[in-house]
Structures are given as structure tokens and as C-alpha cells.
Amino acid sequence: xxxxxxxxxxxxxxxxxxxxxxxxxxxxxxxxxxxxxxxxxxxxxxxxxxxxxxxxxxxxxxxxxxxxxxxxxxxxxxxxxxxxxxxxxxxxxxxxxxxxxxxxxxxxxxxxxxxxxxxxxxxxxxxxxxxxxxxxxxxxxxxxxxxxxxxxxxxxxxxxxxxxxxxxxxxxxxxxxxxxxxxxxxxxxxxxxxxxxxxxxxxxxxxxxxxxxxxxxxxxxxxxxxxxxxxxxxxxxxxxxxxxxxxxxxxxxxxxxx
Amino acid sequence: xxxxxxxxxxxxxxxxxxxxxxxxxxxxxxxxxxxxxxxxxxxxxxxxxxxxxxxxxxxxxxxxxxxxxxxxxxxxxxxxxxxxxxxxxxxxxxxxxxxxxxxxxxxxxxxxxxxxxxxxxxxxxxxxxxxxxxxxxxxxxxxxxxxxxxxxxxxxxxxxxxxxxxxxxxxxxxxxxxxxxxxxxxxxxxxxxxxxxxxxxxxxxxxxxxxxxxxxxxxxxxxxxxxxxxxxxxxxxxxxxxxxxxxxxxxxxxxxxx
Numbered sequence: 001x002x003x004x005x006x007x008x009x010x011x012x013x014x015x016x017x018x019x020x021x022x023x024x025x026x027x028x029x030x031x032x033x034x035x036x037x038x039x040x041x042x043x044x045x046x047x048x049x050x051x052x053x054x055x056x057x058x059x060x061x062x063x064x065x066x067x068x069x070x071x072x073x074x075x076x077x078x079x080x081x082x083x084x085x086x087x088x089x090x091x092x093x094x095x096x097x098x099x100x101x102x103x104x105x106x107x108x109x110x111x112x113x114x115x116x117x118x119x120x121x122x123x124x125x126x127x128x129x130x131x132x133x134x135x136x137x138x139x140x141x142x143x144x145x146x147x148x149x150x151x152x153x154x155x156x157x158x159x160x161x162x163x164x165x166x167x168x169x170x171x172x173x174x175x176x177x178x179x180x181x182x183x184x185x186x187x188x189x190x191x192x193x194x195x196x197x198x199x200x201x202x203x204x205x206x207x208x209x210x211x212x213x214x215x216x217x218x219x220x221x222x223x224x225x226x227x228x229x230x231x232x233x234x235x236x237x238x239x240x241x242x243x244x245x246x247x248x249x250x251x252x253x254x255x256x257x258x
Numbered sequence: 259x260x261x262x263x264x265x266x267x268x269x270x271x272x273x274x275x276x277x278x279x280x281x282x283x284x285x286x287x288x289x290x291x292x293x294x295x296x297x298x299x300x301x302x303x304x305x306x307x308x309x310x311x312x313x314x315x316x317x318x319x320x321x322x323x324x325x326x327x328x329x330x331x332x333x334x335x336x337x338x339x340x341x342x343x344x345x346x347x348x349x350x351x352x353x354x355x356x357x358x359x360x361x362x363x364x365x366x367x368x369x370x371x372x373x374x375x376x377x378x379x380x381x382x383x384x385x386x387x388x389x390x391x392x393x394x395x396x397x398x399x400x401x402x403x404x405x406x407x408x409x410x411x412x413x414x415x416x417x418x419x420x421x422x423x424x425x426x427x428x429x430x431x432x433x434x435x436x437x438x439x440x441x442x443x444x445x446x447x448x449x450x451x452x453x454x455x456x457x458x459x460x461x462x463x464x465x466x467x468x469x470x471x472x473x474x475x476x477x478x479x480x481x482x483x484x485x486x487x488x489x490x491x492x493x494x495x496x497x498x499x500x501x502x503x504x505x506x507x508x509x510x511x512x513x514x515x516x
Contacts, residue, residue: 155413155414155446156413156414156416156417157417158414158446159414159415159417159442159443159445159446160490160494162445162446163445163487163490163491164490164491164494170499171500171502172499172500172501172502173499173500175499175500175502176494176497176498176499176500177494179500180494180497184417185417187417187420187421188413188416188417188420200502210502220498220500220501220504223497223498224497224498227497227498228493228497229421231493231494231496231497232418232421232422232490232493233421233422234493235486235489235490235492235493236418236422236434236435236438236489238489239434239438239481239482239485239486239489240434240478240481240482240485241428241430241431241433241434242429242430242431242433242434242437242478243430243478244429244430244433244458244468246478
């Protein structure tokens with residue numbers, strides 16, 4: 001499995017991905033699931049992947065090859081006019097790979113080869129945009145009402161994002177939020193693993209922001225992981241306890257007024 | 259879908275279940291997923307169900323019928339000597355129902371009819387025990403290292419239980435913990451819905467403890483739901499923000515010492 005999150009905020013885009021890959025639970029390794037391209041001053045793209053690793057790697061390799069030699073192998077990911085066209089190209093390449101892996105006899109793509117992507121970035125003259133691209137090659141875009149995407153093992157880390165996300169957050173606050181969300185997931189599910197990759201993209205910068213790999217030994221990660229447990233316990237303790245007597249009285253009062 | 263949790267603590271057992279059932283997203287209703295039996299002074303049993311509603315209701319009806327007329331229809335759920343034998347009877351009845359629904363031609367049970375249960379309770383002379391019973395009729399028991407079970411849509415509400423559970427918790431604290439866990443799930447997933455059913459069982463009481471149904475209008479539930487959002491935000495704000503500059507320095511320092 002995998003866990004990746006892309007957040008769209010006023011300040012820009014923030015991406016985080018884990019690095020665990022497994023074929024069976026006794027065949028675990030570390031793999032990069034975050035790929036970036038940039039033309040400084042013109043565009044920045046970040047692509048995070050989940051699903052069948054052969055599929056997602058092949059898709060990225062194709063996109064990459066076609067970028068290196070754009071004259072012969074159009075269309076190149078770095079020559080698309082808009083982020084929408086970029087998402088379309090990623091989706092089409094993904095569908096091409098899955099269709100190839102399924103074989104010429106397959107009536108429909110084999111679900112075994114499915115994969116998905118989060119794509120975010122900005123091209124000069126257009127705003128930052130964030131997309132969730134499906135196995136079928138189609139995609140949805142983040143907006144005011146759904147300003148973030150998660151792919152992979154997304155459930156454990158979702159409640160904290162839902163309750164805390166605010167589009168006015170700074171990049172630093174977003175990084176903290178993502179670390180908490182990933183830490184909750186890591187503690188609950190073995191198929192998501194450290195280290196984590198973090199990428200900042202600042203609005204209108206048209207170049208990669210901070211990029212770092214977070215291991216379990218990083219002091220900040222350790223502070224967040226331990227601090228969040230303590231903070232949660234304190235927050236929990238501060239809530240009023242359930243009072244069975246009051247509850248019984250409340251129920252009787254309700255019955256009395258029926 | 260469904261969300262049910264059973265907790266084993268020193269003080270006894272606590273059960274909570276949601277009430278949403280759906281056949282398609284436009285066919286939603288409310289159903290009780292928590293069934294109790296008791297012989298005051300001798301035994302108390304609580305059974306929570308997830309999965310195919312026809313399967314779990316038929317299983318409970320069979321267990322219930324055989325309890326009402328034990329002389330003709332042995333074995334009765336209230337005449338088992340131990341909680342282990344009780345869990346075995348529930349598992350066997352569940353398997354019988356699934357096998358019947360799958361039809362006589364089926365080589366293996368049809369997964370469409372699968373269901374699962376959390377069973378907890380105590381029989382005089384033995385300690386309180388908690389089991390998770392699978393479609394196949396087999397089951398696992400809660401112990402020191404896994405003192406709670408969740409069935410159904412369990413992922414959203416799991417991190418808070420993992421971080422907060424302590425077997426020394428009072429029944430009232432457990433009720434608070436379960437409300438937070440359910441609230442996190444309700445906010446993330448439409449297939450889990452209010453009202454919630456709550457059941458206390460106090461160790462060595464051999465009778466049902468407090469039983470109540472929690473609606474969205476209950477003052478305590480509203481306090482917890484709103485209070486937890488605020489408490490989470492405060493806890494999150496209290497953690498140190500990610501500092502990109504310090505991070506860059508830390509990385510350089512690491513490189514320098516390699």
C-alpha cells in the first residue's frame with residue numbers, strides 16, 4: 001500500500017508521500033513515490049503515485065523519456081500549455097501502460113495493474129492546480145470545497161486533515177499537519193512506512209521549494225510523533241467525562257416530556 | 259457499512275454501535291446492531307453485528323428462538339457453560355446461515371452473504387471475555403495486547419483508540435473515547451450514521467449496565483463533537499511548526515558530518 005497527500009492552500013502546494021512498497025508482507029522495500037519536473041521561472045510539476053508499482057514506474061518513465069527527447073517523442077510533459085492538459089497527458093499515459101500490461105486480448109483493463117496519481121503544479125500565467133488521476137485516465141480537480149487529495153491508505157489520516165485544514169495555513173503549518181496525518185497512519189498500518197518525502201511549492205515561484213526526506217530519526221518528526229500523542233491525551237482528558245447519572249436523568253426528563 | 263467497537267477494561271466491557279444500514283446509497287435506514295441477553299446474577303451477553311444484514315439478523319433470530327424454547331431447540335445461547343462455548347455457538351450459527359443463503363450447490367460460502375460479530379460478556383465463575391467472530395465461524399479473543407475489537411468501517415476511528423486506550427480507564431472515560439472515535443468516523447464516512455447505541459457491562463455484575471441511544475441532539479454528544487474539534491485544533495497549534503530554515507541547516511549539518 002501507500003499513503004500520499006497533496007494539499008492546495010493560498011500559499012501554494014504541499015506534497016507528502018511514504019516510501020514503502022511490498023509484494024507480500026515478507027517482501028518489503030523502499031521506493032520513491034514522488035517525482036518532480038521543473039523549468040525554473042516557467043513551470044513546476046509534482047506527481048505522486050499509488051497502486052501497482054510496475055504501472056506507476058512505467059508511466060513516469062514514459063513521461064520522462066518523452067520529456068528528454070521531445071522532438072521525436074511528443075507530447076512532452078514539459079510542453080503542455082496548461083495544468084489541465086498536463087493531467088490529461090498523465091492520465092492517457094497511465095491508461096496506455098495499464099492497457100499494455102493487460103494484453104491485447106483483454107476486453108477491459110486488468111484491475112491488477114491499476115494505479116493512480118496526485119498531480120500538482122503551476123504553469124506561468126495560470127494558478128496552481130491539483131488533480132487526482134484515476135486508473136481509467138480521467139481525473140478530478142481540487143477546489144474550494146475539496147482542497148486536498150489523498151491516495152492509498154487514506155482513512156487513518158483523514159479525520160485530522162478534515163478537522164484542521166484551512167486554506168490560510170502557512171507551508172510550515174501544512175508540513176506539521178501532514179506529519180501528524182502520516183504519523184497516525186504509520187501507527188495503524190504496516191503497509192505505509194518511513195521515510196517520508198516532503199515537497200513544498202510556493203505559489204508563483206515556478207520552481208521547486210524545499211524538498212526533504214524525513215526519517216524516523218529526524219528530531220522534528222520525533223517531536224511531532226511524541227508530542228501529538230501527549231497533546232491528544234491532554235485534549236481528550238480536558239473533555240468532560242460521560243456522566244451515567246446525568247445521562248439517566250436526562251433520559252427520564254425526555255421521557256417525561258414526550 | 260457499519261462501525262462497532264467493543265472495549266475490554268479492568269472495570270468491565272463497553273460496547274458501541276452505529277445504526278445505519280444501506281442497500282445502495284439511496285436506500286438508507288436505521289437498524290439496531292446491538293443485541294443483549296442476560297440471566298441476572300448469572301450471565302450477561304452483548305452481540306454487535308456487521309456485514310450482510312439478512313445474515314446477521316437471521317443469526318440473531320436463530321440464537322434467540324433457540325433461547326426461548328431451549329427444550330426443543332438446543333443448544334441455547336443462555337445455557338452454554340463458558341464464554342468460549344458461547345462464541346463457538348454464535349460462530350456455528352453464523353456459518354449455518356451463510357451456508358444456507360449460499361445454497362446447496364455452493365462449493366464455498368458466497369462472500370456476498372458474509373457477516374461478523376463482536377461478542378462480549380461474562381458468565382458467573384469466569385472473567386469477562388470479548389471475541390471477534392468471523393464469517394467462517396471461527397473467532398479471536400481480546401487480551402492484554404489487543405484489548406479491543408472494531409468491526410465495519412474501523413480505520414477512521416482507530417488512531418484515537420490506539421493512542422488513548424488504557425485498561426485502567428473508567429466506564430465513563432471509555433464512553434467518552436468511543437464517542438470521539440465514532441465522531442471521527444461519522445465525519446468521514448456516510449455509511450456510518452447516528453444514532454449510536456451504548457451498552458455498559460460492569461465486571462462481576464452479571465446484569466446489563468447502562469444502555470442508551472445517543473442521537474445528534476444529545477447535549478453530551480454535541481459537547482464532545484464540538485469540543486473535540488476545538489481540542490484537536492488547540493493541540494495541533496501547540497505543537498511546534500515545521501521550520502524550513504532549521505530543517506535546511508539540520509540537513510547541511512548532517513551532510514557535513516558524513
